Amino acid sequence: MDQQVVVFQLGGESYGVDIAKVQEIKAMSPITAVPRAAEFIEGVINLRGQITPVVNLRTRFGMGKIENTKETRIIVVNMEGEWVGLIVDSVSEVMRLADDTIEPPSEFVATVDADFIRGIAKVSEERLVILLDLARMLRATRDLALSTAA
């Protein structure tokens, strides 16, 4: 069975998340910093009246911060019924992947912890999309956020 993923760029790598989990994709907007929160918590934004926390995925995965560009996006995803924004370098496309192109996470080394990867899609000879296990990644991120807040 085919699946559709939203593909985004982070530190030169392509990642894909299940489109069903994506609420919307926003351009960068002013973010209210939350004091004493974990470093990768960028702050909160107002998303149609709902206060939504925003995580900087670069900081989260230790990739080092860069200045925001025109391409910087916030992908709003659903975490157990609540919205969470994820800051990524850019969003490139929505892609339909055939199941036979997806391989289990092998010894392949991505910057993101192997625990959060549910597979690697080989789109072409030179292009790989790392499929994120969003639920797992968010849960771990939340636990980390709650334990590192000062």
Add this chain to the structure above:
Amino acid sequence: MLEFDLSPEEADLFLQEAEELLLQLNEGLVQLETASGQPEVVQSIFRAAHTLKGSGGVIGHTKMAELLHSMETLLDRVRHGQMLVTPELIDVLLEGADAVRVLVGEVSSGQESGLDTTPLRATLSAFVDGKAAEPKEHQETWPPLPLTPEAEAEIALAQLNGMRAIEVRGRIERESFAPGARALQLLLALQQCGKVLACRPRLDELDDDWSEHQAQAVLLTDDVDSLTSLVASISELTVQLVPLEGSAEEVDEPGATVPAATPVARDAEEAPRDQEAVAAPAGGVQGGNGRAAPREATQVKWVRTSVERLDKLMNLVSELVTDRNRLMQVRGDLLQVYGEDEGLTELSDALAHVSTITDQLQDEVMRARMVPIEHVFSKLPRLVRDLARQLNKQVELVIEGQDTELDRTVIEEINDPLVHLVRNCVDHGVEAPEERTRAGKPERGRVRLSARSEESHIVILVEDDGAGIDVENIRASAVNKGVVDAETARNMSDREVIDLIFEPGFSTAKVVSGVSGRGVGMDVVRTNIERLNGSVSVQTEVGKGTRFELKLPLTLAIFPALMVEVSGNAYAIPLTSVVEASHVRSEDIHSVRGRETIITRGRVLPILRLDEFYRRNGHHGSGSQYVVEVRWVDTTLGLGVQRLLGRQEVVIKPLGRMIGEVPGISGGTIMGDGRVALVMDMPSLVKTARRERSGA
């Protein structure tokens, strides 16, 4: 899985009704114990049990119907005066009420509770069989007095003239050696206060041989006060007054009270609602009296609506408030760009109107969500009664201000803290009767529970006239338990020491009793109250008693706040804790023992620079140009901020689970420009700041 004969909607209705009837049952029983034989009380209990039995039967809950049938049989005996009200009888009936609650629970959960009602029903019938015959001599019935047609007409006429027809029921003590003399005294007293239309016995029947113990009369009077004081002065006699409206059958009409010293309420409206509900003897309590007074007379049409609907309405209003703020901001921006323009003026007018309407709407919806605190208070008489019996103490519970209204969300949250405080008063506050006698106090202790509103908050007091808190005990105990070290404890003022009872890990009970020691301590009380943006404080005097004062906001959802800027971000400070805000120059700030302070109105105010407190890794402060003086319980603090942004109605929203709890922040709010401001949390800010200071 249990199956009952009702649809989900019917189940809701059933549960709602059952809850009300159970409350009525519980309250009635506790009241019955202190005002035994009062026919309206028995009647209302009986009716509640009867109705519950009926609804249980209708949905096919046989177990429930059977149990209530047993209770009803017993209550019927009581109703007909064939059974004496004793604490044991009340115990078994209350136990029955508890069991019914469990059975009602089966309907909501659909799960078998496994409750076996057989032993309870056996006890109930034992009461009926075993003891029904015994108190024959105490049998007391009050058949209506026959009235002549002339008397009836006279009543009707007199009522038009503002007089009242009252049935007077006098009980003469069994030990009285001259009951006839007491009855005569009563009838003579009645003649002084008005016109006696009928009486039993008649005056000519009274002689030295008259040996009954009941005297009854129908009286027309316009002076109930002198009536009550006059009959109260007759010894060996207690009198009950029952308003007679039209016919003598309507005995379950309002107002009748015992003992004689209590004035009869002039009408249902005036009934004990505003009065103190003072409890009566027997180691038990009475309370929530306002409840007992029927309110049928109030000509208000009520509509039942679900709590969810009200919550939804409140959410919509909150959104509206946010959007209103937003529109006002946009208007301001437009004004700056275009100046006074005709179209803009019109927009401004319309906006001003929308704004007023929004305020009113918010007010109304908030009001609709308010419920009298009675909902919480009404459970307490039963609690105190049970506790007092269990601990062999005598405790009277006085309830005042049960009509005070609070937001439903606040009501839900204060239940546990209140229960804990009241438990605490009965368990640790009020002494055992012997001890009280030795101390020269009345045997019966008194716990007073009162509520009143005060500007934008509600004050609840829980007081007892017990032993008070011994400061030295607390000091020693706190050191023993490692709450503070000996050195610190020695240097603490008495006030600070008493405040230690709110620290986690502190409990003064010498023995952990099943009563107070349930793993919940005073620290939980304080945490719960503070989570509501409220505060709790304690005052105590050894030998005299202890008083807890709770201060709570009227509502949680929307409140006024002072908006400030710190390090480029906006923060909302709840206006309830703001004393004043002022501009400061750097030369105004002094250093006292390494802490920054300013002098304001002749007092030294410590400064907490918010940019430093809310520092982020690698972010630097932006300085403090203004100081906002805030007060939290006993602590006054100056918050250093960069800019003041004005006052705003704030709708608080959670920051999300990803962020969790942030010290000094209780949530976020959306500002007029659509950005998010963080809402400051005074208790946690003060506490964290204090901790970090002493740690540093």
